[in-house]
Amino acid sequence: MAAERLVVIGGDAAGMSAASQARRMKGPRDLEIVAFERGDFTSYSACGIPYWVGGDVAGPGDLVARTPEEHRERGIDLRMRTEVTGIDVAGQRVRARDLVSGEESWTGYDKLVVATGARPVRPPLPGIDAPGVHGVQGLDDGQALINTLSRTKGRRAVVVGAGYIGVEMAEALLRRGYDVTAVYRGEQPMATLDPDMGRLVRTAMDGMGITTVGGAAVSRILTGEDGRVRAVATEDAEYPADVVVLGIGVEPRTELARTAGLPLGPHGGLLTDLAMRVRGHDNIWAGGDCVEVLDLVSGTTRHIALGTHANKHGQIIGANAGGGYSTFPGVVGTAVSKVCDLEIARTGLREKDARAVGLQFVTATIESTDRAGYYPGAEPMTVKMLAERRTGRLLGVQIVGRAGSAKRVDIAAVALTARMTVEQMTALDLGYAPPFSPVWDPVLVAARKVTTAVRDGAA
Amino acid sequence: MAAERLVVIGGDAAGMSAASQARRMKGPRDLEIVAFERGDFTSYSACGIPYWVGGDVAGPGDLVARTPEEHRERGIDLRMRTEVTGIDVAGQRVRARDLVSGEESWTGYDKLVVATGARPVRPPLPGIDAPGVHGVQGLDDGQALINTLSRTKGRRAVVVGAGYIGVEMAEALLRRGYDVTAVYRGEQPMATLDPDMGRLVRTAMDGMGITTVGGAAVSRILTGEDGRVRAVATEDAEYPADVVVLGIGVEPRTELARTAGLPLGPHGGLLTDLAMRVRGHDNIWAGGDCVEVLDLVSGTTRHIALGTHANKHGQIIGANAGGGYSTFPGVVGTAVSKVCDLEIARTGLREKDARAVGLQFVTATIESTDRAGYYPGAEPMTVKMLAERRTGRLLGVQIVGRAGSAKRVDIAAVALTARMTVEQMTALDLGYAPPFSPVWDPVLVAARKVTTAVRDGAA
Numbered sequence: 001m002a003a004e005r006l007v008v009i010g011g012d013a014a015g016m017s018a019a020s021q022a023r024r025m026k027g028p029r030d031l032e033i034v035a036f037e038r039g040d041f042t043s044y045s046a047c048g049i050p051y052w053v054g055g056d057v058a059g060p061g062d063l064v065a066r067t068p069e070e071h072r073e074r075g076i077d078l079r080m081r082t083e084v085t086g087i088d089v090a091g092q093r094v095r096a097r098d099l100v101s102g103e104e105s106w107t108g109y110d111k112l113v114v115a116t117g118a119r120p121v122r123p124p125l126p127g128i129d130a131p132g133v134h135g136v137q138g139l140d141d142g143q144a145l146i147n148t149l150s151r152t153k154g155r156r157a158v159v160v161g162a163g164y165i166g167v168e169m170a171e172a173l174l175r176r177g178y179d180v181t182a183v184y185r186g187e188q189p190m191a192t193l194d195p196d197m198g199r200l201v202r203t204a205m206d207g208m209g210i211t212t213v214g215g216a217a218v219s220r221i222l223t224g225e226d227g228r229v230r231a232v233a234t235e236d237a238e239y240p241a242d243v244v245v246l247g248i249g250v251e252p253r254t255e256l257a258r259t260a261g262l263p264l265g266p267h268g269g270l271l272t273d274l275a276m277r278v279r280g281h282d283n284i285w286a287g288g289d290c291v292e293v294l295d296l297v298s299g300t301t302r303h304i305a306l307g308t309h310a311n312k313h314g315q316i317i318g319a320n321a322g323g324g325y326s327t328f329p330g331v332v333g334t335a336v337s338k339v340c341d342l343e344i345a346r347t348g349l350r351e352k353d354a355r356a357v358g359l360q361f362v363t364a365t366i367e368s369t370d371r372a373g374y375y376p377g378a379e380p381m382t383v384k385m386l387a388e389r390r391t392g393r394l395l396g397v398q399i400v401g402r403a404g405s406a407k408r409v410d411i412a413a414v415a416l417t418a419r420m421t422v423e424q425m426t427a428l429d430l431g432y433a434p435p436f437s438p439v440w441d442p443v444l445v446a447a448r449k450v451t452t453a454v455r456d457g458a459a
Numbered sequence: 460m461a462a463e464r465l466v467v468i469g470g471d472a473a474g475m476s477a478a479s480q481a482r483r484m485k486g487p488r489d490l491e492i493v494a495f496e497r498g499d500f501t502s503y504s505a506c507g508i509p510y511w512v513g514g515d516v517a518g519p520g521d522l523v524a525r526t527p528e529e530h531r532e533r534g535i536d537l538r539m540r541t542e543v544t545g546i547d548v549a550g551q552r553v554r555a556r557d558l559v560s561g562e563e564s565w566t567g568y569d570k571l572v573v574a575t576g577a578r579p580v581r582p583p584l585p586g587i588d589a590p591g592v593h594g595v596q597g598l599d600d601g602q603a604l605i606n607t608l609s610r611t612k613g614r615r616a617v618v619v620g621a622g623y624i625g626v627e628m629a630e631a632l633l634r635r636g637y638d639v640t641a642v643y644r645g646e647q648p649m650a651t652l653d654p655d656m657g658r659l660v661r662t663a664m665d666g667m668g669i670t671t672v673g674g675a676a677v678s679r680i681l682t683g684e685d686g687r688v689r690a691v692a693t694e695d696a697e698y699p700a701d702v703v704v705l706g707i708g709v710e711p712r713t714e715l716a717r718t719a720g721l722p723l724g725p726h727g728g729l730l731t732d733l734a735m736r737v738r739g740h741d742n743i744w745a746g747g748d749c750v751e752v753l754d755l756v757s758g759t760t761r762h763i764a765l766g767t768h769a770n771k772h773g774q775i776i777g778a779n780a781g782g783g784y785s786t787f788p789g790v791v792g793t794a795v796s797k798v799c800d801l802e803i804a805r806t807g808l809r810e811k812d813a814r815a816v817g818l819q820f821v822t823a824t825i826e827s828t829d830r831a832g833y834y835p836g837a838e839p840m841t842v843k844m845l846a847e848r849r850t851g852r853l854l855g856v857q858i859v860g861r862a863g864s865a866k867r868v869d870i871a872a873v874a875l876t877a878r879m880t881v882e883q884m885t886a887l888d889l890g891y892a893p894p895f896s897p898v899w900d901p902v903l904v905a906a907r908k909v910t911t912a913v914r915d916g917a918a
Contacts, residue, residue: 013898048893051834062833065898164892307898308891329886336890345890374507374521407863407896410870410889417887418877427788428876430869431795431804432767433623434507437866439472439524439766 002032006321007094007109009084009256011037012044013307014288015115016066017314018321019076025322028075034107035076036096038083041139042068047307049142050165053149054172060139087112087260089281111283111321114257114270115314118250118289118305127221132229133244136165145245154242155179158232160218162189166247167201167339170210173245174340181211181239183232188214192335193398194350196365197384200400204342213239250305252290265292267303274327276317285321287313287328294330297348297395297416298357304331332416333396336406345409348396348416349386360389362457364449368442370404372434381405383446385412385422392421392454397443404436411443423451461491465780466553466568468543468715470496471503472766473747474574475525476773477780478535484781487534493566494535495555497542500598501527506766508601509624512608513631519598546571546719548740570742570780573716573729574773577709577748577764586680591688592703595624604704613701614638617691619677621648625706626660626798629669632704633799640670640698642691647673651794652857653809655824656843659859663801672698709764711749724751726762733786735776744780746772746787753789756807756854756875757816763790791875792855795865804868807855807875808845819848821916823908827901829863831893840864842905844871844881851880851913856902863895870902882910 006022008015019033043066051057071078079096085104086095093108120135122128132152134145157173159166162184173180182189182205188198189205189212202212216234221244224230231238252269254262263271263279269292271279276291278284288310292301312328319326334347354361363386369378381401388395397412399405415425425447432439440448465481467474478494502525510516530537538555544563545554552567579594581587591611593604616632618625621643632639641648641664647657648664648671661671675693680703683689690697711728713721722730722738728751730738735750737743747769751760771787778785793806813820822845828837840860847854856871858864874884884906891898899907 045831045833045893045898047891047898048831048833051893056835057833306891308889308896308900311898312886329883331888334888334890336892336895338892338894343895347888347890372504372507374504374516375510376515404866406892407866407890408869410867410887410900411873413888413890414870414873414877414879417883418873418879420873420877424788424876427771428869429790429793429806429872430767431793431806431866431872432506432765433795433797433865434504434510435797436795436802437767439504439506439770441767441869 002028003030004110005032005034005108006111006113007107008033008035008113008115009094010115010117010288011035011042011078011080012115012117012288013310014314014317015113016043016071017311018113018115018285018287018317019071020074021315021318022322023074023076025319025324031322033076035071035078036082036084037078037080038099039138039140040080042066042071042078044139045307046137049136049139050168050172052142053136053145053169054175060143063139084256087256089260112285113317113321114262114278114284114286114290115288116253116256116290119253120246120250121248122246123248125218125220127223127229130221130223130229131227132242133221133246135246136169137250148243149176152242156240156242157181157245158183158239158241159245159247160184160232161246161248162186162212163191163247163249164335164337167205168337169245169247170205171339174208174210181213183213183216183218183234183239185217186214190344192346193344194384197382197398197400200382201339201342201344205339208340250289252303254290257286257290265301267292267301269303271301274329275320276313276328277320285317287317293328296330296332298353300357302331302333304333306335332413334409334413336409338406341402343399343401343403343406345399345406346397347409347413348394350396351386354386354395359395361386361395362389362450362453364446364453366442366445366449368438368445370401371436372438375434379403381442383442385446385450387422387450387454389454389457392423392451394420394422394425397446408443422447422454426451461487462489463569464491464493464567465570465572466566467492467494467572467574468553469574469576469747470494470501470537470539471574471576471747472769473773473776474572475502475530476770477572477574477744477746477776478530479533480774480777481781482533482535484778484783490781492535494530494537495541495543496537496539497558498597498599499539501525501530501537503598504766505596508595508598509627509631511601512595512604512628513634519602522598543715546715548719571744572776572780573721573737573743573745573749574747575712575715575749578712579705579709580707581705582707584677584679586682586688589680589682589688590686591701592680592705594705595628596709607702608635611701615699615701616640616704617642617698617700618704618706619643619691620705620707621645621671622650622706622708623794623796626664627796628704628706629664630798633667633669640672642672642675642677642693642698644676645673649803651805652803653843656841656857656859659841660798660801660803664798667799709748711762713749716745716749724760726751726760728762730760733788734779735772735787736779744776746776752787755789755791757812759816761790761792763792765794791872793868793872795868797865800861802858802860802862802865804858804865805856806868806872807853809855810845813845813854818854820845820854821848821909821912823905823912825901825904825908827897827904829860830895831897834893838862840901842901844905844909846881846909846913848913848916851882851910853879853881853884856905867902881906881913885910
């Protein structure tokens with residue numbers, strides 16, 4: 001018998017990273033690890049689904065970093081197709097149902113990891129459950145969509161929502177030869193950007209042949225005589241559709257946690273301390289898409305469903321649950337994406353985020369190129385930068401451009417973490433050579449311009 | 460009459476940036492600006508010369524950011540083909556010779572900017588001045604090389620030196636259809652990397668069909684009966700050559716400054732304060748390739764000839780000479796380059812740099828890919844990271860890989876500036892999406908591995 005038992009709820013990035021790291025810290029004689037997963041897959045890249053649908057990735061197997069068998073070989077008692085249906089915090093046990101046999105049983109724990117992930121927002125609209133309407137959260141969803149696409153003769157696709165998932169799915173469907181319409185609520189696509197930057201994305205999407213319909217709230221999904229989707233309807237219009245993909249965001253899957261009395265934040269995610277321990281519970285950790293994280297720029301908590309955070313959380317939880325010590329300081333809100341050859345990146349606060357937390361700011365937007373203007377293949381890039389009024393502290397950066405744009409946001413992500421001022425940024429020693437950057441990197445050009453705005457504002 | 464006169468020696472990046480910025484600060488009625496340039500060009504990108512030679516850039520005009528006429532239109536009294544031959548510090552005047560007429564005259568100054576640049580190292584070897592042997596520091600040099608290439612029938616090129624210029628020229632000559640041999644002193648090419656990383660560059664160069672000859676000191680240049688170069692000789696061997704390009708580095712061009720009694724550092728560059736003012740001289744500034752800069756990681760001064768620094772220096776000098784206030788905090792030693800599709804980047808200290816300043820360190824080297832391994836086009840990337848022993852402070856990063864490798868060094872450049880520890884870096888919120896990064900960015904993977912090394916070293 002192992003000295004103690006660690007139970008993990010959820011077999012994707014956060015849960016299995018935690019299990020694996022705990023196993024590296026302690027062997028099976030010291031720590032028994034039991035992990036429950038409702039679905040058929042472990043440790044997979046949900047972020048890769050659009051590229052699978054678009055045909056860039058051959059199959060779901062490519063998106064699986066580690067299979068159930070591989071986890072079991074590492075001494076993890078992994079129970080697939082088994083859903084945890086209750087957490088008894090006082091009794092230190094979880095109730096789980098075998099989804100094949102229907103049997104339920106209790107499993108005790110000394111330490112618990114909650115990694116229940118997120119689910120796609122699916123508004124209760126008429127027709128939302130009709131055949132041909134798909135979310136793309138898990139590999140099963142991806143496979144279901146691909147099955148629909150292979151069976152469907154029509155070539156009209158409507159993507160509802162134009163955030164990361166929405167634009168990536170628009171690209172995927174375009175690559176598969178569909179006429180794609182993106183219908184979204186906001187004024188511009190990519191509401192994670194300020195509208196002036198989102199407008200650049202919209203213009204580019206229009207240029208790619210994607211029909212963009214902004215300011216449009218979907219009111220119902222219309223079905224044909226066969227019961228399948230035939231159109232997406234707003235108050236004013238109908239958009240014919242042979243297939244509909246929902247990309248309207250995700251929300252933390254925290255009903256289990258709520259029922260068990262674990263603390264949730266304003267966005268419905270679990271609240272943890274810096275060691276990723278659920279607040280008020282010494283032996284329960286939580287991470288990945290089901291938690292809220294500290295935003296280091298605004299000082300508030302946010303819900304960000306992103307594989308890279310889930311993996312970090314899992315590592316940290318596993319280290320702590322395995323008797324070590326590690327903390328997650330928080331995020332600055334970095335995200336990168338692309339739609340065809342357009343790269344989109346952001347980090348830190350948008351204008352409205354800054355306003356919401358009482359920060360006054362100045363902004364500057366510049367146009368430059370990814371490499372020296374005279375070097376072949378130089379492509380335009382727009383960089384917007386926000387700095388706090390008076391102090392000049394960097395608050396956020398948004399970038400829209402072609403090749404070489406997105407990952408430049410990392411410069412700002414590190415600068416935000418270090419709480420640099422934009423004037424300090426103007427002196428950053430960034431890599432320069434004509435194939436890689438103009439002599440003033442676009443991020444430096446933006447920093448210079450916003451530094452001037454800070455000075456002018458202070459005068 | 461203007462209230463005061465600013466004299467600038469040198470019409471390239473640092474000098475003309477200073478002149479332009481000073482002009483933005485003060486109009487012609489308040490500040491007269493006189494700039495002297497020996498050559499035929501102003502404000503040009505020497506870094507672009509290899510791409511001009513290689514055929515990626517059409518002509519020298521593409522490399523000129525601002526012509527003499529454009530500077531004059533902005534109210535700068537620019538005197539081309541005029542060489543400053545003396546600085547009379549006590550008398551606040553410079554002596555200049557018109558290289559066309561041969562006439563010399565004195566020009567008084569209230570404020571002086573020394574931006575005399577660097578010159579290629581040209582060892583006094585027999586035959587070094589033979590026709591067919593070329594340096595590539597200025598646009599005139601580039602044109603001379605291109606003229607030689609167009610006249611030369613043979614297709615054998617030898618590049619002496621395998622630093623940035625050397626490898627970039629090797630690529631350029633390869634692209635022009637030459638059989639290229641790179642002959643260099645060091646164990647590996649790219650001595651700005653540690654030898655273990657330089658070895659990766661050598662392997663890649665070999666794979667591109669470049670003959671690499673390391674550990675080879677050139678003893679003489681052999682000429683044929685026509686007086687032109689015919690081979691490069693070391694103690695042991697001869698390497699036939701129809702054309703020879705010297706890429707053995709540059710040294711500050713500071714004879715004028717030395718003669719005038721201005722302070723020079725251990726690398727022969729001018730020493731300045733943080734406002735880029737020459738030490739001990741309130742009204743003299745210096746910047747660009749003729750100065751030494753503070754290395755923020757080691758605390759020592761270095762000589763780094765790089766256009767991006769020269770432009771920053773010029774901006775800062777111009778602001779200060781124009782009555783404003785601006786400082787240059789120093790560098791961390793970032794440099795990026797490529798040879799064909801191989802990207803090479805470095806920042807901070809190499810192992811030998813760290814040892815030279817008494818820093819003890821641990822290192823880690825990892826292999827990863829530029830994007831998610833399952834995403835099409837994923838290419839390998841090797842990242843080496845150095846951290847200070849015990850404190851874990853980041854000391855340096857070196858990257859060798861294919862597309863998407865070089866500019867990742869900027870993450871480390873900012874982290875070095877912020878004096879982050881490698882453990883802090885493991886939590887950096889870097890942009891993640893499958894087309895742009897694995898779920899753990901390669902820089903994070905390296906940070907994690909070297910963090911473990913720091914802990915193990917502390918145990």
